[in-house]
Amino acid sequence: MSTTVGVHGSVGELFPPAVLRDALDPSGEGDDPAYKRALSDVRVVETADELAGCDALVTFAYDDSFLTSDLSWIHSIQAGVDRFPFEELERRGISLTNSTGIHGDAVGETVAGYMLEFARRLHRHRDREPRREWRYPDWDEAFTLSGESVCVVGLGTLGRGIAARADALGADVVGVRRTPTPVEHVRTVHTPDGIHDAVADARFVAVATPLTDRTRGLVGADELAAMREDAYLLNVSRGGVVDDAALLDALRDGGLAGAALDVFETEPLPEGSPFWDMENVIVTSHAAAANRDYYRRVAALVRENVRRLAAGEPLANRVL
Numbered sequence: 001m002s003t004t005v006g007v008h009g010s011v012g013e014l015f016p017p018a019v020l021r022d023a024l025d026p027s028g029e030g031d032d033p034a035y036k037r038a039l040s041d042v043r044v045v046e047t048a049d050e051l052a053g054c055d056a057l058v059t060f061a062y063d064d065s066f067l068t069s070d071l072s073w074i075h076s077i078q079a080g081v082d083r084f085p086f087e088e089l090e091r092r093g094i095s096l097t098n099s100t101g102i103h104g105d106a107v108g109e110t111v112a113g114y115m116l117e118f119a120r121r122l123h124r125h126r127d128r129e130p131r132r133e134w135r136y137p138d139w140d141e142a143f144t145l146s147g148e149s150v151c152v153v154g155l156g157t158l159g160r161g162i163a164a165r166a167d168a169l170g171a172d173v174v175g176v177r178r179t180p181t182p183v184e185h186v187r188t189v190h191t192p193d194g195i196h197d198a199v200a201d202a203r204f205v206a207v208a209t210p211l212t213d214r215t216r217g218l219v220g221a222d223e224l225a226a227m228r229e230d231a232y233l234l235n236v237s238r239g240g241v242v243d244d245a246a247l248l249d250a251l252r253d254g255g256l257a258g259a260a261l262d263v264f265e266t267e268p269l270p271e272g273s274p275f276w277d278m279e280n281v282i283v284t285s286h287a288a289a290a291n292r293d294y295y296r297r298v299a300a301l302v303r304e305n306v307r308r309l310a311a312g313e314p315l316a317n318r319v320l
Ligand code: NAD
Pocket: 079, 080, 081, 099, 100, 101, 102, 103, 107, 153, 154, 155, 156, 157, 158, 159, 176, 177, 178, 192, 208, 209, 210, 211, 214, 215, 218, 236, 237, 238, 262, 263, 286, 287, 288, 289, 290
Protein backbone atom coordinates (compact mmCIF):
# COMPACT_ATOMS: atom_id res chain seq x y z
CA MET A 1 0.00 0.00 0.00
CA SER A 2 1.15 3.58 -0.52
CA THR A 3 0.25 6.46 1.75
CA THR A 4 -0.90 10.02 1.21
CA VAL A 5 0.41 12.10 4.10
CA GLY A 6 -1.08 15.42 5.18
CA VAL A 7 1.00 17.92 7.14
CA HIS A 8 -1.48 19.79 9.33
CA GLY A 9 -1.17 23.58 9.39
CA SER A 10 -0.97 23.42 13.21
CA VAL A 11 2.64 22.19 13.00
CA GLY A 12 3.28 25.88 12.27
CA GLU A 13 3.30 26.31 16.06
CA LEU A 14 6.78 24.76 16.00
CA PHE A 15 8.11 25.09 12.42
CA PRO A 16 6.76 26.03 8.98
CA PRO A 17 4.53 23.22 7.59
CA ALA A 18 6.22 23.54 4.18
CA VAL A 19 9.68 22.63 5.54
CA LEU A 20 8.28 19.38 6.91
CA ARG A 21 6.40 18.72 3.68
CA ASP A 22 9.62 19.24 1.71
CA ALA A 23 11.56 16.96 4.07
CA LEU A 24 8.96 14.23 3.47
CA ASP A 25 8.89 14.75 -0.30
CA PRO A 26 10.53 11.72 -1.89
CA SER A 27 11.41 13.48 -5.14
CA GLY A 28 14.98 14.19 -4.04
CA GLU A 29 17.76 12.30 -5.74
CA GLY A 30 19.19 9.44 -3.75
CA ASP A 31 15.97 8.96 -1.80
CA ASP A 32 15.29 5.40 -0.68
CA PRO A 33 13.33 3.64 -3.50
CA ALA A 34 11.24 1.76 -0.93
CA TYR A 35 10.15 5.08 0.59
CA LYS A 36 9.41 6.54 -2.85
CA ARG A 37 7.10 3.62 -3.58
CA ALA A 38 5.49 3.80 -0.13
CA LEU A 39 4.47 7.48 -0.33
CA SER A 40 1.96 8.53 -2.95
CA ASP A 41 1.70 12.20 -1.97
CA VAL A 42 2.48 14.68 0.78
CA ARG A 43 0.62 17.95 1.15
CA VAL A 44 -0.07 20.72 3.64
CA VAL A 45 -3.61 20.55 5.06
CA GLU A 46 -5.07 23.78 6.40
CA THR A 47 -8.81 23.01 6.58
CA ALA A 48 -11.01 20.03 7.45
CA ASP A 49 -12.08 19.78 3.78
CA GLU A 50 -8.47 19.37 2.70
CA LEU A 51 -8.19 16.23 4.83
CA ALA A 52 -10.09 14.33 2.14
CA GLY A 53 -7.83 11.77 0.49
CA CYS A 54 -5.20 11.78 3.24
CA ASP A 55 -4.46 8.40 4.86
CA ALA A 56 -2.09 9.83 7.43
CA LEU A 57 -1.76 13.19 9.17
CA VAL A 58 1.26 14.72 10.89
CA THR A 59 -0.05 17.25 13.37
CA PHE A 60 0.56 19.41 16.43
CA ALA A 61 -3.09 20.03 17.33
CA TYR A 62 -6.06 17.74 17.60
CA ASP A 63 -9.37 18.50 15.90
CA ASP A 64 -12.60 16.48 15.93
CA SER A 65 -12.67 16.59 12.12
CA PHE A 66 -9.84 14.00 12.21
CA LEU A 67 -12.37 11.41 13.47
CA THR A 68 -14.71 11.72 10.50
CA SER A 69 -11.97 11.75 7.86
CA ASP A 70 -10.30 8.91 5.90
CA LEU A 71 -7.30 8.94 8.24
CA SER A 72 -6.00 5.61 9.46
CA TRP A 73 -2.91 7.02 11.19
CA ILE A 74 -2.11 10.26 13.05
CA HIS A 75 1.43 11.25 14.01
CA SER A 76 1.90 13.79 16.82
CA ILE A 77 4.94 16.03 16.34
CA GLN A 78 5.14 16.19 20.14
CA ALA A 79 6.09 13.39 22.51
CA GLY A 80 3.10 14.19 24.74
CA VAL A 81 -0.19 12.95 23.32
CA ASP A 82 -2.47 13.84 26.23
CA ARG A 83 -4.52 16.15 23.96
CA PHE A 84 -5.74 13.22 21.82
CA PRO A 85 -8.98 11.30 22.63
CA PHE A 86 -7.61 7.78 22.89
CA GLU A 87 -10.97 5.96 23.12
CA GLU A 88 -12.48 7.74 20.11
CA LEU A 89 -9.42 7.08 17.99
CA GLU A 90 -9.34 3.42 18.99
CA ARG A 91 -13.04 3.00 18.27
CA ARG A 92 -12.47 4.31 14.75
CA GLY A 93 -9.35 2.20 14.22
CA ILE A 94 -7.05 5.23 13.85
CA SER A 95 -3.45 4.55 14.91
CA LEU A 96 -1.59 7.19 16.89
CA THR A 97 2.19 7.58 16.96
CA ASN A 98 4.25 10.19 18.81
CA SER A 99 7.62 11.91 18.61
CA THR A 100 9.29 10.55 21.68
CA GLY A 101 12.96 9.66 21.39
CA ILE A 102 14.08 12.86 19.65
CA HIS A 103 14.35 15.48 22.39
CA GLY A 104 16.84 14.05 24.89
CA ASP A 105 19.65 16.37 23.80
CA ALA A 106 17.62 19.59 23.36
CA VAL A 107 15.66 19.24 26.61
CA GLY A 108 18.73 17.88 28.42
CA GLU A 109 20.64 21.01 27.43
CA THR A 110 17.75 23.29 28.44
CA VAL A 111 17.66 21.72 31.89
CA ALA A 112 21.46 21.91 32.18
CA GLY A 113 21.03 25.59 31.28
CA TYR A 114 18.43 26.11 34.02
CA MET A 115 20.74 24.53 36.61
CA LEU A 116 23.74 26.57 35.48
CA GLU A 117 21.69 29.77 35.48
CA PHE A 118 20.63 29.23 39.07
CA ALA A 119 23.99 27.99 40.33
CA ARG A 120 26.05 30.64 38.56
CA ARG A 121 23.34 33.35 39.10
CA LEU A 122 23.30 34.20 35.40
CA HIS A 123 19.59 35.07 35.53
CA ARG A 124 20.29 37.76 38.13
CA HIS A 125 22.98 39.38 35.99
CA ARG A 126 20.62 39.40 33.02
CA ASP A 127 17.87 40.93 35.21
CA ARG A 128 20.21 43.82 36.10
CA GLU A 129 21.27 44.65 32.55
CA PRO A 130 18.31 46.97 31.80
CA ARG A 131 19.36 49.00 34.89
CA ARG A 132 23.08 49.00 33.83
CA GLU A 133 23.74 47.64 37.33
CA TRP A 134 27.28 46.32 37.94
CA ARG A 135 27.15 44.06 40.99
CA TYR A 136 29.09 41.12 42.45
CA PRO A 137 26.73 38.43 43.84
CA ASP A 138 26.40 38.11 47.62
CA TRP A 139 29.37 36.09 48.89
CA ASP A 140 27.30 32.97 49.58
CA GLU A 141 24.90 33.20 46.63
CA ALA A 142 26.68 31.42 43.77
CA PHE A 143 27.56 27.73 43.80
CA THR A 144 28.82 25.08 41.42
CA LEU A 145 26.94 22.03 40.18
CA SER A 146 29.86 19.80 40.96
CA GLY A 147 28.96 17.78 44.04
CA GLU A 148 25.32 18.96 44.09
CA SER A 149 22.53 16.40 43.86
CA VAL A 150 19.94 16.16 41.10
CA CYS A 151 16.77 14.04 41.14
CA VAL A 152 15.20 13.26 37.76
CA VAL A 153 11.55 12.18 37.93
CA GLY A 154 10.76 10.14 34.80
CA LEU A 155 13.70 8.44 33.12
CA GLY A 156 12.59 8.18 29.50
CA THR A 157 14.15 10.08 26.61
CA LEU A 158 14.07 13.45 28.38
CA GLY A 159 15.01 12.12 31.79
CA ARG A 160 18.03 10.25 30.47
CA GLY A 161 19.13 13.29 28.49
CA ILE A 162 18.94 15.35 31.69
CA ALA A 163 20.69 12.69 33.80
CA ALA A 164 23.60 12.36 31.34
CA ARG A 165 24.22 16.11 31.36
CA ALA A 166 23.84 16.48 35.13
CA ASP A 167 26.34 13.65 35.58
CA ALA A 168 28.75 15.26 33.10
CA LEU A 169 28.56 18.50 35.12
CA GLY A 170 29.67 16.62 38.22
CA ALA A 171 26.34 16.28 40.02
CA ASP A 172 25.23 13.19 41.91
CA VAL A 173 22.12 11.92 40.10
CA VAL A 174 19.19 9.91 41.48
CA GLY A 175 15.91 9.25 39.71
CA VAL A 176 12.32 8.04 39.84
CA ARG A 177 11.06 5.40 37.46
CA ARG A 178 8.18 2.94 37.47
CA THR A 179 10.55 -0.04 37.17
CA PRO A 180 13.56 0.43 39.44
CA THR A 181 16.09 -1.11 37.04
CA PRO A 182 19.47 0.61 36.65
CA VAL A 183 19.79 3.60 34.32
CA GLU A 184 23.10 4.93 33.05
CA HIS A 185 24.27 8.11 34.83
CA VAL A 186 21.80 7.54 37.70
CA ARG A 187 23.22 6.32 41.02
CA THR A 188 19.94 5.22 42.62
CA VAL A 189 16.58 4.59 40.95
CA HIS A 190 13.48 4.90 43.14
CA THR A 191 9.92 3.82 42.29
CA PRO A 192 7.12 6.44 42.29
CA ASP A 193 6.02 5.42 45.81
CA GLY A 194 9.53 6.40 46.98
CA ILE A 195 9.40 9.86 45.41
CA HIS A 196 9.62 11.65 48.80
CA ASP A 197 12.91 9.90 49.62
CA ALA A 198 14.16 10.55 46.09
CA VAL A 199 13.60 14.32 46.22
CA ALA A 200 14.56 14.83 49.89
CA ASP A 201 18.29 15.37 49.35
CA ALA A 202 18.20 16.95 45.89
CA ARG A 203 19.29 20.53 45.16
CA PHE A 204 17.48 20.23 41.81
CA VAL A 205 14.39 18.15 41.03
CA ALA A 206 13.73 17.83 37.28
CA VAL A 207 10.29 16.54 36.27
CA ALA A 208 10.14 14.74 32.90
CA THR A 209 7.17 12.35 32.92
CA PRO A 210 4.25 12.35 30.46
CA LEU A 211 0.85 13.57 31.71
CA THR A 212 -1.27 10.50 32.39
CA ASP A 213 -3.98 9.60 34.90
CA ARG A 214 -1.20 8.36 37.19
CA THR A 215 1.11 11.36 36.88
CA ARG A 216 -1.50 14.13 37.19
CA GLY A 217 -0.55 16.01 40.36
CA LEU A 218 2.50 13.75 40.88
CA VAL A 219 4.36 16.76 42.30
CA GLY A 220 1.96 18.44 44.73
CA ALA A 221 2.13 20.11 48.14
CA ASP A 222 3.46 16.96 49.90
CA GLU A 223 6.24 16.35 47.39
CA LEU A 224 7.23 20.04 47.42
CA ALA A 225 7.27 19.95 51.22
CA ALA A 226 9.58 16.93 51.07
CA MET A 227 12.12 18.97 49.09
CA ARG A 228 14.93 21.00 50.65
CA GLU A 229 14.30 24.71 51.19
CA ASP A 230 17.33 25.51 49.05
CA ALA A 231 16.10 23.26 46.21
CA TYR A 232 14.95 24.24 42.73
CA LEU A 233 12.09 22.58 40.84
CA LEU A 234 12.65 22.24 37.08
CA ASN A 235 9.55 21.26 35.12
CA VAL A 236 9.80 20.23 31.47
CA SER A 237 7.05 17.57 31.56
CA ARG A 238 3.45 18.69 30.92
CA GLY A 239 1.14 21.10 32.69
CA GLY A 240 -0.83 19.13 35.29
CA VAL A 241 2.04 16.88 36.43
CA VAL A 242 3.05 19.62 38.87
CA ASP A 243 0.35 21.33 40.95
CA ASP A 244 1.00 24.98 39.99
CA ALA A 245 -0.99 26.42 42.93
CA ALA A 246 0.97 24.33 45.43
CA LEU A 247 4.20 25.36 43.72
CA LEU A 248 3.29 29.04 44.00
CA ASP A 249 2.60 28.59 47.71
CA ALA A 250 5.93 26.82 48.23
CA LEU A 251 7.82 29.56 46.39
CA ARG A 252 6.03 32.34 48.33
CA ASP A 253 6.53 30.64 51.71
CA GLY A 254 10.24 30.03 51.19
CA GLY A 255 9.67 26.28 50.94
CA LEU A 256 11.80 26.25 47.78
CA ALA A 257 14.67 28.38 46.49
CA GLY A 258 13.21 28.72 43.00
CA ALA A 259 11.88 27.05 39.90
CA ALA A 260 12.43 26.87 36.15
CA LEU A 261 9.17 26.18 34.38
CA ASP A 262 8.61 25.31 30.75
CA VAL A 263 5.10 23.89 31.08
CA PHE A 264 2.01 25.07 32.95
CA GLU A 265 -1.54 23.99 33.70
CA THR A 266 -2.69 26.91 31.50
CA GLU A 267 -0.70 27.73 28.36
CA PRO A 268 0.18 30.28 27.20
CA LEU A 269 0.90 31.32 30.78
CA PRO A 270 -1.68 34.07 31.49
CA GLU A 271 -0.35 37.62 31.67
CA GLY A 272 -1.57 37.88 35.26
CA SER A 273 0.26 34.78 36.48
CA PRO A 274 2.46 35.51 39.53
CA PHE A 275 5.16 33.23 38.07
CA TRP A 276 6.11 36.01 35.62
CA ASP A 277 7.09 38.39 38.41
CA MET A 278 9.08 36.09 40.67
CA GLU A 279 12.78 36.77 40.45
CA ASN A 280 13.62 33.22 41.54
CA VAL A 281 11.49 31.73 38.73
CA ILE A 282 12.65 31.24 35.14
CA VAL A 283 9.74 30.97 32.71
CA THR A 284 10.28 29.47 29.26
CA SER A 285 7.44 29.18 26.77
CA HIS A 286 7.04 25.40 26.40
CA ALA A 287 10.21 25.66 24.36
CA ALA A 288 12.59 23.24 26.11
CA ALA A 289 12.75 21.08 22.98
CA ALA A 290 12.99 23.94 20.46
CA ASN A 291 15.75 23.47 17.92
CA ARG A 292 16.17 24.13 14.22
CA ASP A 293 16.41 20.41 13.39
CA TYR A 294 13.09 19.54 15.02
CA TYR A 295 11.33 19.10 11.64
CA ARG A 296 14.11 16.84 10.32
CA ARG A 297 13.78 14.53 13.31
CA VAL A 298 10.00 14.35 12.92
CA ALA A 299 10.45 13.69 9.19
CA ALA A 300 12.78 10.77 9.95
CA LEU A 301 10.14 9.21 12.25
CA VAL A 302 7.34 9.70 9.71
CA ARG A 303 9.42 8.36 6.81
CA GLU A 304 10.27 5.25 8.78
CA ASN A 305 6.60 4.62 9.57
CA VAL A 306 5.46 5.23 5.97
CA ARG A 307 7.99 2.57 4.95
CA ARG A 308 6.80 0.23 7.71
CA LEU A 309 3.16 0.66 6.73
CA ALA A 310 3.95 -0.36 3.16
CA ALA A 311 6.02 -3.33 4.36
CA GLY A 312 3.25 -4.47 6.73
CA GLU A 313 5.51 -3.94 9.75
CA PRO A 314 4.34 -2.54 13.12
CA LEU A 315 4.56 1.25 13.45
CA ALA A 316 7.41 2.68 15.54
CA ASN A 317 6.52 4.99 18.48
CA ARG A 318 3.01 3.63 18.46
CA VAL A 319 0.74 4.85 21.26
CA LEU A 320 -2.54 3.35 19.92
P1 NAD B 1 9.31 8.84 27.04
O1 NAD B 1 8.13 8.03 26.70
O2 NAD B 1 10.61 8.54 26.40
O3 NAD B 1 9.56 8.77 28.61
C1 NAD B 1 8.59 8.97 29.60
C2 NAD B 1 9.06 8.24 30.84
O4 NAD B 1 8.23 8.60 31.95
C3 NAD B 1 8.98 6.73 30.67
O5 NAD B 1 10.23 6.18 30.99
C4 NAD B 1 7.91 6.34 31.68
O6 NAD B 1 8.17 5.07 32.22
C5 NAD B 1 8.07 7.42 32.71
N1 NAD B 1 6.92 7.50 33.62
C6 NAD B 1 5.62 7.39 33.31
N2 NAD B 1 4.89 7.48 34.43
C7 NAD B 1 5.76 7.67 35.47
C8 NAD B 1 5.61 7.83 36.86
N3 NAD B 1 4.41 7.80 37.45
N4 NAD B 1 6.73 8.02 37.61
C9 NAD B 1 7.94 8.04 37.04
N5 NAD B 1 8.14 7.86 35.71
C10 NAD B 1 7.05 7.68 34.95
O7 NAD B 1 8.90 10.34 26.77
P2 NAD B 1 9.87 11.62 26.70
O8 NAD B 1 10.25 11.89 25.29
O9 NAD B 1 10.91 11.51 27.74
O10 NAD B 1 8.83 12.76 27.09
C11 NAD B 1 8.19 12.73 28.35
C12 NAD B 1 7.10 13.78 28.39
O11 NAD B 1 7.72 15.05 28.42
C13 NAD B 1 6.21 13.78 27.15
O12 NAD B 1 5.12 12.90 27.32
C14 NAD B 1 5.79 15.22 27.04
O13 NAD B 1 4.57 15.43 27.69
C15 NAD B 1 6.90 15.98 27.73
N6 NAD B 1 7.76 16.70 26.78
C16 NAD B 1 7.93 18.03 26.96
C17 NAD B 1 8.74 18.74 26.09
C18 NAD B 1 8.92 20.22 26.28
O14 NAD B 1 9.21 20.92 25.32
N7 NAD B 1 8.81 20.72 27.49
C19 NAD B 1 9.38 18.09 25.03
C20 NAD B 1 9.21 16.73 24.88
C21 NAD B 1 8.40 16.04 25.78
